Amino acid sequence: MVPHIGDPGRLGRLIRSISRVSDDVEIVAVLGTPIPSKIRGKGVKVIYQSILKYPGRGIAMRDGYYFSDGEVIVYIDSNTDRAEPKKIGELYRPILDGYADVVKAGFSRRFLQIEERIRKTLAKLYPGLQNIEHPLSPYIAAKKKALSVVEWESGWGADIAILIDTHVKGFRIAEIPVDLKERYRKPSQIYRESVEEIAEAIIKRGLRDGRISSEEADKIYKDIIGKLGVEI
């Protein structure tokens, strides 16, 4: 599944890689913009993102989940440089082997700068997730059943929402040291709004699950956002 906007060339390469993972793989491309028909012709199911807002990562992920017929869903980020079939296979292997319901891999280059403070906050609110090294990683494999409990966030909060909601409902989370990006790039510019979405997704769940009070929520928000050097 490829939440995707932009470069159809990269999408074509990704699809070629994914189609080599296994004979019974189903590829769902969730698109923000139209793609060339030759890509559509490769047995790829195409659905356009329902609501064309940016960031719409969560909208695209949810659309992909609904549109897929598979029992195990693997999210492959559209920015992936080169997804080797073997690595994609490793991503969902723990589910097939029966010791996880949700698997995370890689790390988010986009949010590398805030990863540590998100990790600490998460460990405080949800101790069961304290061993997750990269909670914001964009590569996820999950049983469809696990995703059915997710209260979807529309934007950048989607990945953390999947992690927390599935954990709270008792699904087993695993993390594997597989990175699907070949090259390391400098972290991209971080936008305050994007971080706010992640912070809000965590706080909303903390309040929902009775892990924090409103006062603590304010403090957590400031802890996450305040260190970006932007005045609140």
Added chain:
Amino acid sequence: MRHIVLGSSHYTPLILTAIRESDPTGIIVILDRSRETAETLANMVGGKPIDGDPMDPRTQEKAEMEKADIFIASSDSDAMNIKISEVAKKNYRIPLVITIINNPANIEEAISRGADYVISPSSPLQSHIKAILSTDKWVKTTTPEFFGIDIYLYRTVKTSALGITLSQLREELRGFEAYVVALTKTGSLIRDPTYELREGDVIILVAPRGMGEIAVEKIRSLISRIQRIRAEMESRRSIYP
């Protein structure tokens, strides 16, 4: 009648009101993942709330999908609307299935999956914007798929309007599956075929679905022929004053 409305998009309250107005005694079942949302929407129209994962057969059973006469998928996920409409049609054989599509790019997929009607409320947006911004371009309006027609609009500008009559346009389309009518700038129907179109008048072209573009092309070609002739006449006039 027994209606099932799935989801709680921006359009759902409007759909519920429309159903209640057209079927005051009908049963309306509102199906949503959230109990609170289902109840709130149901209270608006005296409906019955059902909560749960819509794709789960147990939820479908609770909603008694097999008894429904009409099913409307109106969540804010096109993927969900398309998939559940397919289930409603193929598994439960609901006589009338309507799929709401938020992104017009998904219309074809929804049709191919078996919906009886596909409504894309945001589709008119593009044609409205084009109609407002385009003075000398043909604008294809959005009509529901089931009408099976193409409607194109053209607001005449000075250069295209001069001297062209309705009868010339109709003559140009002779033998084509298309027909034109015209309105004056003030909105009156032009009945006189010899009336010469003026700036601001509107030409309306109606054709069976898929035939409109060819007819529009014929009229474009007529207009450019006339413009060319007019330009030649103008240039002769300037050579031989």
